[in-house]
Every structure is written in structure tokens, then in C-alpha cells.
Amino acid sequence: MLKVQDLKKYYLVKKWPDEAKTIRALDGVSFHLPVGKTLGVVGESGCGKSTLARTLLHLETPTSGAILWENQSIAEIGENNYRKNIQMIFQDPYNSLNPRKRAIDIVCAPLQVNTNLSKQEIVDRALELLLKVGIAPSEAYKYPHMYSGGQRQRLGIARALILGPKAVICDEPVSALDVSIQAQVLNLLLDLQETLGLSYIFISHDLGVVSHVSDDIMVMYLGKAVEQGPKEELMRAPMHPYTRALWASSPSMDRPKAKEALALGELPSPMNPPSGCSYHKRCPYAEPMCREKAPELLPHGKTLVACHFTDKLKQNF
Ligand SMILES: Nc1ncnc2c1ncn2[C@@H]1O[C@H](COP(=O)(O)OP(=O)(O)OP(=O)(O)O)[C@@H](O)[C@H]1O
Ligand SMILES: [Mg+2]
Numbered sequence: 467m468l469k470v471q472d473l474k475k476y477y478l479v480k481k482w483p484d485e486a487k488t489i490r491a492l493d494g495v496s497f498h499l500p501v502g503k504t505l506g507v508v509g510e511s512g513c514g515k516s517t518l519a520r521t522l523l524h525l526e527t528p529t530s531g532a533i534l535w536e537n538q539s540i541a542e543i544g545e546n547n548y549r550k551n552i553q554m555i556f557q558d559p560y561n562s563l564n565p566r567k568r569a570i571d572i573v574c575a576p577l578q579v580n581t582n583l584s585k586q587e588i589v590d591r592a593l594e595l596l597l598k599v600g601i602a603p604s605e606a607y608k609y610p611h612m613y614s615g616g617q618r619q620r621l622g623i624a625r626a627l628i629l630g631p632k633a634v635i636c637d638e639p640v641s642a643l644d645v646s647i648q649a650q651v652l653n654l655l656l657d658l659q660e661t662l663g664l665s666y667i668f669i670s671h672d673l674g675v676v677s678h679v680s681d682d683i684m685v686m687y688l689g690k691a692v693e694q695g696p697k698e699e700l701m702r703a704p705m706h707p708y709t710r711a712l713w714a715s716s717p718s719m720d721r722p723k724a725k726e727a728l729a730l731g732e733l734p735s736p737m738n739p740p741s742g743c744s745y746h747k748r749c750p751y752a753e754p755m756c757r758e759k760a761p762e763l764l765p766h767g768k769t770l771v772a773c774h775f776t777d778k779l780k781q782n783f
Contacts, residue, residue, distance in 0.1 A: 468633055469497075470531070470534075471532040473532070474493055474531050474689075475518075476490050479737075490736050492517045495690065496531075505667050505681070505682045505683070507670075508685055509687055509712075513687055514736070519637045519667070535551060550629050551631050552633045555635070565609065568606075569605070569607070569608055569613070577592065601621065601624070615642065627658065631664070639655065652675065687744060692706045692709065693769060693771050696768055705773065706771050708745050741757055741758065742758045742759050743773070743774070751778065753774075755774055
């Protein structure tokens with residue numbers, strides 16, 4: 467349904483009046499998101515996850531690459547139609563919800579702009595959806611600040627779903643919530659996925675959360691995917707040293723600490739990515755060729771891996 471091919475987003479930042487630097491925030495990712503499925507996106511802070519989200523929503527114009535919705539480009543189906551199909555849930559609903567508007571008005575607004583429904587029909591639809599996400603009609607006339615964090619995220623979900631999108635990008639949707647509330651909101655997202663047939667792109671730092679909700683997982687490093695494929699494969703036998711490092715250093719994964727976990731160290735800047743394989747400076751398996759040649763993302767069993775030494779790594783697991 468959603469197909470992304472070699473998508474890139476570079477930012478040009480002025481360092482000095484006469485010097486500009488390119489930040490390769492997103493440096494060529496490709497994937498396919500089928501109907502009703504979830505692609506989990508993981509990687510350290512700054513690896514380009516939110517840039518991917520904003521570019522997919524077309525809030526940012528891609529530097530290059532293609533975004534295809536049902537095999538059509540955004541230009542072909544039109545920006546407005548595209549936006550009806552793909553919506554976003556943000557990490558911090560407080561910053562993304564207008565504090566001067568009541569919940570009901572926040573959910574009604576997209577219908578007022580995009581449909582010819584009567585006032586009453588719009589209110590009925592909004593109340594029905596709010597109830598579906600767990601906000602009773604008696605709570606629907608409150609302002610966002612009167613809600614708890616969990617309720618606010620439910621409101622954010624209702625706003626994202628009111629126009630009936632088929633795909634939703636969730637950028638850290640539960641990381642601002644108390645742990646006790648996280649599971650409730652995640653279960654709501656999973657219920658909605660099942661009843662509405664939604665596809666999700668689910669971005670999170672928390673591998674436990676990502677492995678719970680995803681069908682496929684993409685591991686990003688400095689704007690690129692270093693490994694991607696079915697969740698079961700990536701969880702059972704991660705191939706890329708970076709995937710292993712992430713897995714081993716995650717508190718929510720009950721894996722013994724591996725050699726790779728100790729090697730994580732500091733993340734290089736996307737303004738000055740290392741030559742060759744961008745992971746080589748942190749990689750415990752790096753060899754001279756890793757400094758010179760960037761590995762391609764190639765099939766390895768059921769997954770795609772960008773590493774020159776997948777065979778060596780296999781023996782090491
Ligand atoms: N508008 C912008 N102008 C310049 N650089 C940007 C812009 N937006 C993002 N970047 C840079 O692009 C890189 C990727 O940022 P992005 O926000 O996508 O990372 P992220 O993976 O979402 O991180 P986090 O986990 O902290 O949310 C970072 O180095 C960031 O500083
Ligand atoms: Mg982000």
C-alpha cells in the first residue's frame with residue numbers, strides 16, 4: 467500500500483556566513499508497508515526517525531527518492547488525498563493539541579474542513595470516535611489541559627483517525643506516558659488496528675514496545691537502514707553488529723550483555739559521517755575495508771543486512 471524507495475532528506479545548515487554543511491538526516495531508506503501491518507522503526511536519537519515521519523507525511527519535501535501510495539506518487543493522487551490516507555500521532559500530545567480548543571472541537575475540525583457533513587453529523591461522528599478511543603461524551607467538552615497524559619494521547623489518536631486514514635505514523639506515541647498507562651494506550655492502538663484495518667509505522671526507542679507491536683522492524687543508523695525484516699528474525703537472530711548492540715543494551719530485552727553492547731560509544735554526527743560503513747568506528751568486528759567501502763543493504767536469509775561480514779557474524783552468534 468505504502469511503498470518507499472530510496473528516500474532521502476538532506477538539510478543544508480549554515481555554519482558561517484559563507485559556509486554551509488549538509489546534514490544527511492535521511493540517507494536512502496526503502497520499505498513496503500502492507501495493509502493492516504506494522505513497521506517498527508528503531509535507532510538512537512538523531513538517526514533520522516522523525517525526519518522519516520515528517521517526510522512521509524509530506525511536511526518535508528524529500529531531497530530524492532519516491533513515496534508511492536497504492537502505486538501512485540503523491541503528485542498523481544494529490545497532496546490532499548494523500549493526507550487523508552496517512553496521519554500522525556505525536557510523542558507529546560500536549561504540544562500538538564491546541565490548548566484553547568475543547569476536545570470535541572479538535573476532533574471536529576478536520577471534518578469541517580474536509581467534508582460536507584452537517585454540524586450535527588460532524589459532532590455525532592466525533593463523539594462516536596472519542597468513545598471508541600475511551601473518552602466518554604461527558605468528557606468530550608473539556609480542554610486538553612484538563613486531561614491526564616493518557617487521555618490526551620487518546621484525544622491525539624482520535625484527531626489522527628477522524629478522517630479515516632489507512633496508515634498512521636506513530637512517533638514515540640507512548641514514551642511520554644507513565645509506564646502503567648503505556649500498555650493501555652498500546653492496547654488501544656492494537657485494537658484500533660484490528661477493527662479499522664490500519665497500517666502503522668511505529669517509531670520508538672523502546673525495543674520491548676517495538677517488538678510487541680511490529681510485524682517488520684527497520685533498524686536505522688545515521689539516516690540509513692542497517693538491517694530490516696520480519697520481527698521474529700530480527701529478534702531471534704539479529705545480524706548487524708549495531709542491531710545486536712541495540713538489543714543487548716536494551717533494558718527490556720532479557721539477553722545476556724554481548725560484546726557489541728559495550729561497543730556502542732558515542733554516535734557520530736550526520737554532518738560528518740565516517741567514511742565507508744558509517745558504523746565502523748564503533749564496530750567490534752570492523753576491518754580495513756569497512757573504512758573504505760559502504761556496505762549495501764542485501765538479502766541475508768529472510769532479512770536485509772548492510773554489513774561486509776555477515777558470514778563472520780553468523781558464526782559469532
Ligand atoms: N529541520 C532540520 N534542520 C537541520 N537539521 C535537522 C532538521 N531536522 C532534523 N535535523 C537533524 O537530522 C538528524 C536526524 O534528526 P531526527 O529528528 O530525524 O532524529 P530522530 O531519530 O527522530 O531522533 P530522536 O530519537 O531524538 O527523536 C539530526 O542530526 C538532526 O539534528
Ligand atoms: Mg524523533
